[in-house]
Amino acid sequence: MYRIGIDVGGTGIQVGILDDSLKILAEDSIPTSTSIPFSEQIERIVACAVSVAASIGVTRDRIEHVGVGIPGIANLSTGEVIKCTNMGWHHVPFREEFQKHLNVPVLIDNDANVAALAESVAGVSAGTSSSVFITIGTGIGSGIIINGKIWNGFHGIGGELGHVIFDLEGIPCTCGNRGCLERYCSATALIRMAREAVALNPDTMMMQMVSNDITKIEARTVIDAARVSDPVASEVYGRYICQLGQAFANIVNLIDPEVIVIGGGVSKAGDFLINPLRREYSKYVLYNDQPMPEIKLAVLGSEAGIIGAAMLS
Ligand SMILES: [Zn+2]
Numbered sequence: 001m002y003r004i005g006i007d008v009g010g011t012g013i014q015v016g017i018l019d020d021s022l023k024i025l026a027e028d029s030i031p032t033s034t035s036i037p038f039s040e041q042i043e044r045i046v047a048c049a050v051s052v053a054a055s056i057g058v059t060r061d062r063i064e065h066v067g068v069g070i071p072g073i074a075n076l077s078t079g080e081v082i083k084c085t086n087m088g089w090h091h092v093p094f095r096e097e098f099q100k101h102l103n104v105p106v107l108i109d110n111d112a113n114v115a116a117l118a119e120s121v122a123g124v125s126a127g128t129s130s131s132v133f134i135t136i137g138t139g140i141g142s143g144i145i146i147n148g149k150i151w152n153g154f155h156g157i158g159g160e161l162g163h164v165i166f167d168l169e170g171i172p173c174t175c176g177n178r179g180c181l182e183r184y185c186s187a188t189a190l191i192r193m194a195r196e197a198v199a200l201n202p203d204t205m206m207m208q209m210v211s212n213d214i215t216k217i218e219a220r221t222v223i224d225a226a227r228v229s230d231p232v233a234s235e236v237y238g239r240y241i242c243q244l245g246q247a248f249a250n251i252v253n254l255i256d257p258e259v260i261v262i263g264g265g266v267s268k269a270g271d272f273l274i275n276p277l278r279r280e281y282s283k284y285v286l287y288n289d290q291p292m293p294e295i296k297l298a299v300l301g302s303e304a305g306i307i308g309a310a311m312l313s
Helices: 037-054 095-102 109-120 187-200 206-209 219-227 232-254 266-269 273-284 301-311
Strands: 002-008 014-016 022-033 065-070 072-077 079-085 090-094 106-110 132-135 139-148 261-265 296-299
Touching: 002 037, 002 109, 002 301, 014 037, 014 219, 014 301, 022 037, 022 301, 037 095, 065 095, 065 109, 065 301, 072 106, 079 095, 090 095, 095 106, 106 109, 109 132, 109 139, 109 261, 109 301, 132 232, 132 266, 187 206, 187 219, 187 232, 187 266, 206 219, 206 232, 219 232, 219 266, 232 261, 232 273, 261 266, 266 273, 273 296
Parallel strands: 002 065, 065 106, 132 261, 261 296
Antiparallel strands: 002 014, 014 022, 072 079, 079 090, 132 139
16 A cells, blocks of 8 residues: 655745655655635645656555645544644645545644654654654744654643743744744854845855845855854854754753654755754753763654654544
8 A cells, every 4th residue: 555745834835745654755746825715725735645656557446545744733533633833734634625535534633743743753853762853944933853753732722832932022923933943053144144234234144155245145155154263254153053952952951852853954064954953952951960861963854744744633
């Protein structure tokens, strides 16, 4: 039998078909389109899933189930998507609509949760029973695995590290609150910090890297300039690592998982991210004279979403 994993994202929807050993046999994607009605969005997703299956000769009756990761929250028992702002979905009957076209079991969960599950079974945290996965990109996503299972919280609304409040009087967040951790630890935060520093001190390599166009500064610009010890970039990056270290210490103080896994765009900095972070985060851990979680880089990349969704059960 086969499973289909679907990763719903703000710009594209990735669809893969996997065998029982969770190997992706074929995949395809469609662009995300929020201007069409919900029923049509689902129709397109199903059509993509059916064509991916057909591309390797798999018929509908050999599809065991479909797993879906969404950037939002869902009711796991009814298959209703409760809130998925990027897609414009609020209380939509995802499973019911999907099954009108493809009548197989449909399981839905949050995208960071399914990526966390994928890494904990087939990725860098394989073999561990507890892990926290953090994706550092435009925002901060997080998934918690306890005893090998996704921990969504009792009401299905937990695991939102990005919106843990860091500074009560802080920067306004897209969620409506102020000072959320996401505003200090995401790639967006690193870019904001760099632009602010460059405005005050334009004599930095970062300005040369973007031909003096401050709006072209990306997370990568800061990281690359800090790597070669540009003073302004190093100061910004150091402050960023300190903030990230505090976020990681909060995870340890609250959950103390076996491993903390980092994915997302910023994780591409590799050792240049992980080494200073390992040194920094322990400062803020309460019992830091005890063994502490390992910090590792995710290994499944953008396929974690498909693999984790297919693993849902
Ligand atoms: Zn927020």
